Structures are given as structure tokens and as C-alpha cells.
Amino acid sequence: MPGGVSPLMDDTWDAAERLLTCVHQALAETPDGAPARHCVVPGALVAWDDCECDGGQLTVHVVNSVPSRDFPFQVTAPPFDPGCLYPYTVVHLVVTMLRCVPVQDDRGRPPTCAALSAAAHTALSDRWAMQRGAVCCWSDVDPLVRPKVLLQDHLSVGGDGHCAGSELHVMVGLKNCLPCVVPEPPPTVVDVVDGGLGDTYPPDLVDGGTGDTYPTDLIDGGTG
Numbered sequence: 001m002p003g004g005v006s007p008l009m010d011d012t013w014d015a016a017e018r019l020l021t022c023v024h025q026a027l028a029e030t031p032d033g034a035p036a037r038h039c040v041v042p043g044a045l046v047a048w049d050d051c052e053c054d055g056g057q058l059t060v061h062v063v064n065s066v067p068s069r070d071f072p073f074q075v076t077a078p079p080f081d082p083g084c085l086y087p088y089t090v091v092h093l094v095v096t097m098l099r100c101v102p103v104q105d106d107r108g109r110p111p112t113c114a115a116l117s118a119a120a121h122t123a124l125s126d127r128w129a130m131q132r133g134a135v136c137c138w139s140d141v142d143p144l145v146r147p148k149v150l151l152q153d154h155l156s157v158g159g160d161g162h163c164a165g166s167e168l169h170v171m172v173g174l175k176n177c178l179p180c181v182v183p184e185p186p187p188t189v190v191d192v193v194d195g196g197l198g199d200t201y202p203p204d205l206v207d208g209g210t211g212d213t214y215p216t217d218l219i220d221g222g223t224g
Contacts, residue, residue, distance in 0.1 A: 008089055008174060008176070011147075012062065012065065012089075012091050012174065013040075015091060015093065015172045015174065016040045016061075016062060016093055017040060017060075018137060018138070019060050019093055019095060019133075019134060019137055019170060019172075020038060020039070020040055020059075020060040020095070022133040022134065022136065022137035023058065023060075023095050023097075023129070023130050023133035023134060023137075023168075024038050024058055024133075025133060026129040026130065026132050026133030027097070027126060027129045027130070027133070029129065030122075030125045030126060032055060032056075032122050032125065032126070033055055034055070035055040035056035035057055035058050035097075035099075036055060037050055037056070037057045037058070038057070038058035039059060039060075040059070040060050040061065041059045041060070041061045042061065043061065044061075046059050046061060046094075046096045046098075046167075048098060048158070048161075048163045051098035051099060051100055051158075051162065051163035051165070052100040052162060052163075055099070056097065056098055056099035056100070056165070057096075057097075057099075057163075058095070058097050058098075059095070059096045060094070060095050060096075061093070061094055061096075062091060062092070062093060062094075063092040063093070063094055063169075064091075064092050065089050065090065065091045065092065066089070066092075067086040067088070067089060067090075068086055068087065068088040068089065068090045068173060069086050069087055069088070071087075071088050071090060071148045071150075071173035072148070072150050072171045072173060074090070086176055087175065087176055088148070088173040088174060088176060089173075089174045089176055090172070090173050090174075091171070091172045091173075091174060092169065092170075092171055093169075093170045093171075093172060094168070094169055095130055095134065095167065096157070096165065096166075096167040096168075097126045097127075097130055097165045097166055098158060098163045098164065098165040099119070099122060099123070099126070099163070099164065099165055100162050100163065101116075101158070101159065101162065101163065101164040102115040102116060102119055103161065103162055123156070123164065123165055123166060126165060126166065127154060127168075130154070130168045131151060131168065134151055134168060134170050135149070135151060137149070145175070147172050147173050147174050147175065148173035149171070149172055149173070150170070150171040150173075151168065151169075151170055151171075152168075152169035152170065152171060153168075153169045154166055154167070154168045154169070155169075
């Protein structure tokens with residue numbers, strides 16, 4: 001790509017899909033297993049449409065992305081590098097795991113403590129699996145190209161309806177710059193006149209001030 005900039009859109013998508021796969025594999029080792037419904041989703045909020053389907057719902061979505069010179073901090077002031085983007089783009093990803101939880105019945109009676117405790121145990125099991133999957137997700141990648149990863153808040157969500165679980169916030173530092181291509185400067189009049197020997201001549205001696213250039217032998221007899 002122009003200027004040697006990495007394809008950040010593809011890198012962001014790959015990071016989201018990779019994180020989804022890693023967490024899904026870790027959840028498969030829990031007593032309740034990994035949900036059949038798992039996907040990268042658009043938007044800022046996850047739709048809780050199908051948390052009861054086949055063991056729950058696992059999603060990954062992008063919250064935002066910021067330029068960074070020192071991961072994970074955002075660049076907020078100059079100097080700005082004119083040749084490349086910043087060393088990193090820090091992408092804020094959120095992993096959300098939802099499962100069905102017990103609620104009151106049709107007669108308004110609350111769920112039993114045993115049912116609530118079982119749901120809480122499942123949520124905690126999911127929580128540690130999510131963290132394990134995320135922190136180990138890029139461990140097999142060559143350190144020279146491996147993105148930087150930082151786990152952030154892991155928040156409990158839901159409980160007002162049939163769905164509850166947690167969302168894990170993950171910062172991924174994607175490397176921006178490949179070696180930047182510095183364009184060669186255009187040839188100067190001196191290069192044309194003296195073959196790059198470094199001699200200079202007043203404009204009126206070279207071309208009478210007209211802007212024309214001449215072979216060196218017409219100017220100095222080819223001596224340089």
C-alpha cells in the first residue's frame with residue numbers, strides 16, 4: 001500500500017475473529033460448553049436476541065480505535081510523523097458472553113436460590129474461560145509481528161431479563177508502520193550541468209538566466 005502502511009481494516013477484522021475463536025475454544029472446556037451462536041457483530045451495543053439458543057451467545061465487537069505512539073495510550077499532541085501512521089492503532093474490542101438465567105415464573109414467584117446459584121457458577125466459569133482465551137490468544141504468533149494485548153475491565157451484565165453474563169474489554173495494539181518509502185528528490189540543475197561533481201555556476205554563466213541547461217563540455221570543457 002502507498003507509504004508502506006499496513007492494511008488496518010483487515011488487521012482489525014482478523015483480530016476480532018481471532019479473539020472470538022480463542023474465547024470460544026476456551027469456553028468449550030467449561031462444564032456448560034461453548035455456545036453454538038458465536039459471531040463478530042456490528043455496532044456499539046450487542047443485541048441480546050438469542051441468549052437462550054444452544055447454550056448462550058458469544059459475540060465480539062469493536063468499540064473504538066485510536067492512534068498510539070506508546071501502547072496503549074492515545075496520541076493527543078504533536079509531534080506527528082509525516083511519513084507514516086503512528087506505530088500502533090489501539091483497537092478496543094469487547095467480548096460478550098450471555099446465557100439464559102432463571103427468572104420468576106408465570107405466577108410471579110422468584111427462582112430458587114439453588115437455580116440462581118447454579119447460574120452464578122456458570123457465569124463465573126465462563127468469566128475465567130474468557131480471560132484465559134483472550135490472554136493466550138496471540139501466544140503462538142511470531143513476536144516480531146505479534147500485536148500487543150492488554151485485558152481491561154471484565155464487567156457483569158444482564159440479570160433484568162432472561163439473559164445475563166459478562167463482557168470483557170480487550171485492547172489490541174496493531175502495528176501500523178512498515179519501513180516508510182522516502183521518495184528520491186528530483187535532479188537539480190547542478191546534477192545536469194556538472195554530472196554531480198558538486199561544482200556550481202551562476203545562472204547567467206550557465207544559461208544566461210533563461211532556465212536552459214547545457215552539456216558540461218559546453219561550460220567547462222568537460223573538466224568538471
